[in-house]
Amino acid sequence: MIDKNSKSPIYYQIEEWVKAQIENNTFKIDKLIPSEREFIERLGVSRHTVRQAIGNLVNQGYLYRIPGKGTFVKDRNLIIKENRYTSFSEDMAYIGKNLVNEVLSLEYQEASKSIANRLTIDEKNPVIKVRRIRKVDQLPLAYEMVFISQKIVPELPEEKARTSLLQFYEQEKDLKIGYASETVEAVLVTEKTAELLGLPLFSPLLLVRTKLFLDNGQQVHYMKSYFRGNKYKFSLKLHR
Known part of the structure; x- marks a missing residue:
């Protein structure tokens, strides 16, 4: 011992x-x-x-x-949200976990009709699409797709895509982030995501969709994040 x-x-x-x-x-x-x-x-x-x-x-x-x-x-998988938006990078730092972002792809493309609706922009407007695996303590915890409006962020170097996007927006682009809206639902892992996260088929996932806005109401990005259902959970503290 x-x-x-x-x-x-x-x-x-x-x-x-x-x-x-x-x-x-x-x-x-x-x-x-x-x-x-x-x-x-x-x-x-x-x-x-x-x-x-x-x-x-x-x-x-x-x-x-x-x-x-x-x-x-302490429950190191529990994130407590108290009426304040925090990024996944900030959440992991707060509970003392080591986060590594693996960039699968970074593309400049035209927004499809679906993505344009979710980003509140016109179809075929330019966007940056980033696909990442987010590893926590060397375990693939989340698969993430982010669509960033190039009207707000014209370019994103790949080395910055391996860091906190929120930090990049605020500290390097001097953007004033105002708020975010999120929806959460339970889903079953698909074959593609199962392979990326090293999970068996039909494992439970949390799908979190996030829209991030500046303080003037302009939308910065739309993000879809698939989290391992047994390794990520959060508690919301809401005041009446």
Whole structure:
């Protein structure tokens, strides 16, 4: 369990052990983990080392603390939305996950009638179409198609398509993002998407359609995102 002769620091070994307990569901989501005393007795380590390991796991998004109650396992697949639009990149950074965007294609084309309707532009107006696989902790979590109005964003370098589009719009194009509208539905994976995400046929997916707007009401992009149904979930906090 803990090898005091290992070159790896004891606190790091504790972190990896706790992560393994979370992964195999021994330590359950939103349930209290053992106390410091239990860790000390079970692992034969110092209080300082336990506190360092637990603190690191809190900072990494594996655990959370409630004052007066203890430390609990955090649901790292749960995104909480509170009346504010956040990008997938921001969501993953918030819960401490490593995100890599793999660009499958980037094309400049004319908008079809269907895409023109979803982008609120005229048919055959120029758009940029981007297809991406979004890998989280090396697992293909989402397949995404984005259609960007070239009236708003004339060009998109491929290296920028591998980063956060929202960040690109705001920081490099100086666009003032106002709001987004989203629809969510449960679907079954098709053969093509199953292959891209490494899933068996008929696996459940969440299909999220997003329209992103500037603060003046102009639409920037239309996005379709297919998420693994067992690895992505979000909670909406809505005020009356």
